[in-house]
Amino acid sequence: MKILFAGKSKLDYNRVKVIKAGLAQLKDVQIIEFKIVKGNAENLNKLKQLSNEVDFIYIPPMRHSDVSYVKKHTSKPIVFDPLISKYLTKADYGQFWKLPVKYYLDKIPFTKADILLSDTNAHRSYFIEKFKLNAQKVHTLYIGADTQTFYKQEKETHKDKKLVVGFYGSFIPLQGTDKIVETAYELRDRKDIFFEIIGNGYTFKKAKALAKKWKLTNIHFHGKVSYEELSPLINTFNICLGIFGDSKKSDMVIPNKVYHYASIGKCILSKDTHGIKELFTENENIVLCENSPKVMAKKITDLKENPEQIKKIGVAAEKLLRTEYNEVEVAKRFLSILKKYRNTH
Structure with a gap:
């Protein structure tokens, strides 16, 4: 053909x-x-x-x-x-x-x-x-996902034992990046949890302004990186964030990033939606929650206390992606x- x-x-x-x-x-x-x-x-x-x-x-x-x-x-x-x-x-x-x-x-x-x-x-x-x-x-x-581009790499663990919560995206409304910054605010006193944010776009300035307004020291904005840099950076995350927008569209899609996280074998936390649940199963190969910063923060702290769950979810996500998608x-x-x-x- x-x-x-x-x-x-x-x-x-x-x-x-x-x-x-x-x-x-x-x-x-x-x-x-x-x-x-x-x-x-x-x-x-x-x-x-x-x-x-x-x-x-x-x-x-x-x-x-x-x-x-x-x-x-x-x-x-x-x-x-x-x-x-x-x-x-x-x-x-x-x-x-x-x-x-x-x-x-x-x-x-x-x-x-x-x-x-x-x-x-x-x-x-x-x-x-x-x-x-x-x-x-x-x-x-x-x-x-292209598994030849997004794959697990052995990365040095963070010496200070911080839990790194990572996200990448183009800052479009359906991604709910404002809620991610608000979640970092909820966890501002946790010195053992840190947020890494990659990308820029429509709501980027708003997200950075929020972080500056609240004087957050637990979040870092990388800005835009090349496609080739994504996999190595995602490999440094412990928990990867999907989408948390309020729109109808956010309930229907499975974004690129979720497939990439899964291909690398990462524990994914995302909004509970019909779209996501077409492929992923709650507490088996993904962690789902409502898109409330307080609830998101609670999910993250619960996972911090359960590293075996983080590993188990990541392994199952990788198996699903590499076997079927x-x-x-x-x-x-x-x-x-x-x-x-x-x-x-």
């Missing part, structure tokens, strides 16, 4: 990296990558040429506007992997005046795609119901979706 990965950008996004890493380890699969430059005749001719040579065209996350462009110039089936709804994202940011336009910026590409991927069953149901889609064309493909298993599922379409059309 030959697949063209085409998009104006996002061809190196984490979701795409996982699929490509898995496909590279399978036989009889060829990937061709192509960056779309709209308005360029030579680029368009190349797109048309390549589309004639492949079986499917995959359009990466968040490239909604590329779907109509590609659809106009090819007869090959298009696989769109939006990962987000523009409508739901704007609702997440409280930008409700933008919702009518964003609805159609979702609905048009979702409708035109021959195969639409979602990252959880909860997201799949939302896509189908909200945008009135044919359920047969929408398929769940869990994100998983590694890059090869994700790629196999991806191919099975494509083959099912080919056999029925």
Whole structure:
């Protein structure tokens, strides 16, 4: 099978990296990558040429506007992997005046795609119901992780025996980074617990301002780091934090970071949501709680007193990820979706 990965950008996004890493380890699969430059005749001719040579065209996350462009110039089936709804994202940011336009910026590409991927069953149901889609064309493909990039490394334990609670993210509303800072505030007098925060974005300044206002000495903001630096840094954490936002979107997703933490064998603490529980089981391979800083702080202190539980949760999370949601298993599922379409059309 030959697949063209085409998009104006996002061809190196984490979701795409996982699929490509898995496909590279399978036989009889060829990937061709192509960056779309709209308005360029030579680029368009190349797109048309390549589309004639492949079986499917995959359009990466968040490239909604590329779907109509590609659809106009090819007869090959298009696989769109939006990962987000523009409508739901704007609702997440409280930008409700933008919702009518964003609805159609979702609905048009979702409708035109021959195969639409979602990252959880909860997201799949939302896509189908909200945008009135044919359920047969929408398929769940869990994100998983590239285990060759995110893996356990032997790191020197902290000599002062501090429990390191770590988080990385892009500081979007669904992540609830303000609640993480508030949790650090709840634990400000615990000299044996320290927070490491990686990344920046929409709520980054707010989070740092809170920490400064409360004069917190138990939290460190690394800022943005490279993709390659993530795994070594996560390896230094004892407990890894998922998402704690209040939005509808936060209840439907399993973020990249949770898969990465699991691949490295870390104990994960995250908000109790329908999305997370599609794959993970409370107190078996994850620790779940309501997104209240007081409750989050209590969960962390309970785990501090039970290092065997931290280890047990991490081992089980790693087993789940590496058995069922590694890059090869994700790629196999991806191919099975494509083959099912080919056999029925």
